[in-house]
Amino acid sequence: MNIKEASEKTGVSSAAIRYYEKESLIPAIDRTPVGNRDIDDRIIRRIRFVTQMRAAGMSIENLRRYIELFDAQEDNTKEQKSLLKEQLAVMEEKRDDLQAAIDHLNYKLNHFYDHMETTEAELRALEKEHADKVDHQEETPDDGV
Amino acid sequence: MNIKEASEKTGVSSAAIRYYEKESLIPAIDRTPVGNRDIDDRIIRRIRFVTQMRAAGMSIENLRRYIELFDAQEDNTKEQKSLLKEQLAVMEEKRDDLQAAIDHLNYKLNHFYDHMETTEAELRALEKEHADKVDHQEETPDDGV
């Protein structure tokens, strides 16, 4: 399939696919006799993997390091594992930060007064109450906003 | 406290604090007679809030919209709630994407052979088995990388 079809299939722009190839996030793509890219399912799978990891916040650079290790045929198992673990730790921390922010916003949402007469001081008090409840006190609670 | 101390206290660079003020992510900061910023705990709390939301992937632009609504004294409750809900939805999706990627990497990690003799085909089979197990099959499984 040509690059446009691959783009439609994956939701990744043609330019981005070329960019991924240039950055070695996906393997070198086969060409037709006239030099056009001829994309198969293996490439599609790689593009999807890249998309998933990018969505999870993995940088192009880290993704390239990771993929290089896999593509090298030497026994890189240890390095691969430690790279995987590293990345997992980063992503888990990210997820937890995200969850904390979600909790924070949910709390705000659930304590909205219908006519919003709450003062900053009251909101701070509410925050404090919450902080105590979830045992996650900050040195300085936030400002009601 | 001066901007350097605030920077040390929050882990946010002085330049970034000035930038946040200029972008109205934090309120206008009081000045000393000579024009230096004099930062109090209220500002520190705002900076921390900004930091948390930034870490959760909220853009400067959305954060500014959100804070503007709060700082305006009109009754914006409805808009505030819907903005909050919008942002929550974005963050929850982000969290779920992240979790999916974590699951994916964890799976890879747990199926590593100690001497990595696995072929691509075997890896694909493993992926498939996993996909079946968690009932999250992709149209095209990824490529073992």
Added chain:
DNA sequence: TTAAACCTTCATGTACGCTTCAAGGCAAGG
């Protein structure tokens, strides 16, 4: 009084991750 160590504003630079543009080639249809 002179240097260090802060601060200010304003302008420009930087990194990332693409997107868009320019210039051109190939193949099919009218």
Added chain:
DNA sequence: CCTTGCCTTGAAGCGTACATGAAGGTTTAA
């Protein structure tokens, strides 16, 4: 033959979120 529509490469442009540098002011301490 010419337009349409796909493709190619390389280079330049762009938005975000700051970082850095220039030019200058103030306070403290030797």
